[in-house]
Amino acid sequence: MQTFEASCLDELAGHVGKTLAISDWLTISQERIQQFAEVTxxxxxxxxxxxRARRESPYGTTIAHGYLTLSLLPGLSQxxxxxxxxxxxxxxxxxxxxFMAPVRVDARIRAHFTLQSYEVLPGGAQVIWQAQVEVEGSDKPACMAEMVSRRYV
Incomplete structure (x- = not known):
């Protein structure tokens, strides 16, 4: 894990273009996949x-929903x-x-966060993080997304 802590919001402006944080590994269990399926x-x-996945899927096992992987990004970033x-x-x-590669059941993932942009707004800033979800043992990321958030002071 690589953490990043800014002492204030404005400090982010000096880090645009840098990969600042990498989350811990998270195992994607069949139970988590099942719960996501039920909720969505x-x-x-x-x-x-x-x-059936063992017999018919090109992945040889069940895989996580792409949107499950995406939905984990806020928690991984926090x-x-x-x-x-x-x-x-x-x-x-x-x-x-x-979504560039599957996340097979019981795979471990982690996210890399690169600060892509920082824009001052009244009372805060808009921040865009480039998130890349890595699957342990794979050369290809499972998911990439630009996460746009607004932070207020």
Whole structure:
């Protein structure tokens, strides 16, 4: 894990273009996949039916939903990035989301965060982080996304 802590919001401006944080590894269990499927209603067999996935899937096992991987980014970023002196942060959106490789059940993932931009706003700033989700043992990232957030002081 590589953590980053800024003493104030303005400190981020000096770090644009740098990879500042890498989360801890997180194991993607079948239970987590099942819970996500139930909450979202995405019950496709490639995520849930272990026997059928073993027989018919090109991955040889069940895989996590792409949106499950994407939904883990806020928690992964909060685990390794701290910005002191802000009263709140809100998600403003996502840009350029791509799912490039599957996350097989029981795989371990972690996220790398590069500060892409910092724009001063009244009372705060808009920050864009380039997030790349790494799958342990794979050369290809599972997911990439630009996470747009607004932080207020």
């Amino acid at each position: 209603g995405d019950l496709q067999w490639i995520h849930l039916d272990t026997e 685990s390794c990035i701290t910005v002191q002196g802000t009263r709140m942060a809100v998600n403003y959106g996502l840009n350029r989301v791509r």
